Amino acid sequence: MRTPTSVMAWQNQPYLTKWELQELYDRCVDLAEETDNRYAPLVQMWRDKPHHYWNDIIQNKNGMMFPYMKDFNGDQRSAINGNIKGLFFGGGLDRRRKRPPYFSYFGDKRLLVNACVLFNESKNIYFADFYCHYQYHYATVVITNPGSTQDRFCQRHHLVKLDPFNNPLLFIDDNDYSVYVTLGVRVEVFITQKLNIFSVFNNGVGRLVRVQPRGRGRSHKNGIPKKAICNICNL
Ligand SMILES: [Zn+2]
Structure with missing residues (x-):
């Protein structure tokens, strides 16, 4: 499998600096507050894939x-691209319905997992990227186990460390430990640990449901680079 030359070109660029990441974060928070300054409970996060992906796992x-x-995907100079392993989960709710989008660009089956299983007080959370696709702006956050290889990677590459209980994107309510998400940008969550879906089912903390596929119904092989034309999320 040949790596497209555009991907190789990105790999040669230096990573975003601490200052640039902070600037990207500030722009993300500004846009979220301008667009919609409300928050909604994030009961479950989701991962959309074609049915054959789930059949293979099962x-x-x-x-x-x-x-x-x-x-x-996203900013071509983000240090996490091609360097850190994880599983993407959606956390960006439809603003009007305050629910997950009813369709998906990534497949026809959706794994729903209770948000507090993936993000709780035992985790660290970092802001990694801010970019746009279609008409939406997305914030990428990385969730790690403190002290893990992935956690040390995030610290070494100056990802913006967020307070799990007090940040403008995705936080835990310190009264009842439920998870809340901004409605101003779509937050996508990169979970840096393995997950057994049989345990999820057996513990009653998630399920697999059908979702209406849209577009190709699968993700792009190398991801989609950030739209260079947008002056909101490009430094
Ligand atoms: Zn943008």
């Missing part, structure tokens, strides 16, 4: 979802 992998290498 039939051949004993239910285990293994982290895979982050693609080149």
Whole structure:
């Protein structure tokens, strides 16, 4: 499999600096507040994939979802691209319905997992990227186990460390430990650990449902680069 030259070109660029990441974060927070300054409970996060992806996990992998290498979606100079393994979950609610989008660009089956299983007080959370696709702006956050390889990677590359209980994107309510998300940008969550879907089902903390596929119904091989034309999310 040849790597497209555009991907190789990105790989040669230096990573976003601490200052640039902070600037990207500030722009993301500004846009979120301008667009919609409300928050909504995020009861579940979701992962959309074609049915054959789930069949393979169930039939051949004993239910285990293994982290895979982050693609080149988003900012081409983000240090997490091609360097850190995880699993993407959606956390960006439809602003009007305050629910997950009813359709998906990534497949026809959706795994729903209770948000507090993936994000709770035992985790660290970092802001990694801000970009746009279609008509939406997205914030990428990385969730790690403190002290893990992935956690040390985030610190070494100056990702913006957020307070899990007090940040403008995705936070835990310190009264009842429920998770809240901004309605101003769509937050996508990169979980840096494996997850067994049989455990999820057996513990009653998630389920697999059908979702209406749209477009290609699968993700792009190397991800989609950030739209250079947008002056909101480009430095
Ligand atoms: Zn943009």
